[in-house]
Amino acid sequence: MQVNLLQCQSSRKPAENLAFINSQLEQLPRQPGEPQLVVLPECALLFGGHEGEQLAFAGKGDETPLQQQLAALAAKHQVYLAAGTIPVASGDGRVYSRTYLFDDKGQVLGDYDKLHLFDVDISDNTRNYRESDTFCPGNRVCVVDTPFGRIGLSVCYDLRFPDLYRALRQAGAQIILVPAAFTRVTGAAHWEVLLRARAIETQCYVLAAAQWGRHNQGGRETWGQSMIVDPWGRIMAQLPENTGWVQARLDMDELQKIRSNMPVSQHNRFSLPALLPPAKH
Numbered sequence: 657m658q659v660n661l662l663q664c665q666s667s668r669k670p671a672e673n674l675a676f677i678n679s680q681l682e683q684l685p686r687q688p689g690e691p692q693l694v695v696l697p698e699c700a701l702l703f704g705g706h707e708g709e710q711l712a713f714a715g716k717g718d719e720t721p722l723q724q725q726l727a728a729l730a731a732k733h734q735v736y737l738a739a740g741t742i743p744v745a746s747g748d749g750r751v752y753s754r755t756y757l758f759d760d761k762g763q764v765l766g767d768y769d770k771l772h773l774f775d776v777d778i779s780d781n782t783r784n785y786r787e788s789d790t791f792c793p794g795n796r797v798c799v800v801d802t803p804f805g806r807i808g809l810s811v812c813y814d815l816r817f818p819d820l821y822r823a824l825r826q827a828g829a830q831i832i833l834v835p836a837a838f839t840r841v842t843g844a845a846h847w848e849v850l851l852r853a854r855a856i857e858t859q860c861y862v863l864a865a866a867q868w869g870r871h872n873q874g875g876r877e878t879w880g881q882s883m884i885v886d887p888w889g890r891i892m893a894q895l896p897e898n899t900g901w902v903q904a905r906l907d908m909d910e911l912q913k914i915r916s917n918m919p920v921s922q923h924n925r926f927s928l929p930a931l932l933p934p935a936k937h
């Protein structure tokens with residue numbers, strides 16, 4: 657089964673970002689009749705908009721114009737689409753950073769709100785990342801059954817919290833998505849190691865679609881290196897720089913073999929901690 661990650665260099669203009677994604681989908685190398693999973697990075701449609709912009713594009717309620725445009729893209733191109741993240745009003749003056757998983761007719765199969773928010777100081781040109789000024793943390797995990805396997809959802813900074821990945825594995829995940837916009841500094845230091853570790857620990861395929869490059873003329877810089885990691889921790893495909901597709905075929909027999917030869921989830925002596933109420937930011 658073919659999976660496809662799109663590395664993007666999104667801006668704060670949703671129409672521009674949608675046009676880019678649409679043109680890439682038109683050129684997606686694919687075999688006729690074969691189901692396709694497409695994963696977009698975090699903030700695929702709106703990168704770096706301040707609170708007011710995020711709220712304006714989020715609109716009201718769950719059925720937002722951005723969600724509908726993504727659903728239409730999935731249906732038009734007949735792909736299962738994991739749509740990075742888009743802002744959805746949380747009701748407290750902020751927005752959730754939400755991933756939608758659409759089927760190839762544009763129906764929502766599941767959604768997930770980023771649990772861990774990036775309130776971190778980094779020595780780059782942004783310095784003080786305070787994601788929780790604009791975004792509200794989610795409070796649930798999400799796994800979804802698809803023709804590709806059971807998919808668990810996560811976003812970007814979540815990658816540093818292995819309990820979430822263990823919870824996804826325990827809920828039956830075989831494939832874990834990590835749409836991301838890692839900073840250049842932390843990406844260089846940690847991105848590949850964390851992704852491979854999560855794949856090895858959970859014995860899942862890890863699909864990490866990333867933002868790359870400098871955004872919004874002189875704004876933030878992201879690391880790129882979208883990658884597909886197999887349950888043995890091998891990098892099957894990656895794109896260090898630029899925008900474009902990263903593709904691989906997943907083999908669930910291989911996954912089963914790795915799990916039955918080394919049944920780490922049965923050997924584990926620690927019980928999984930409960931999901932705590934949303935962190936106070």
Ligand SMILES: O=C(O)CNC(=O)[C@H](CS)NC(=O)CCC(=O)C(=O)O
Binds near residue numbers: 698838842
């Ligand atoms: O704020 C926005 O516009 C979009 N959101 C992001 O880019 C988010 C929050 S700032 N980025 C991360 O979570 C980076 C994590 C990271 O780099 C790490 O864990 O090292």
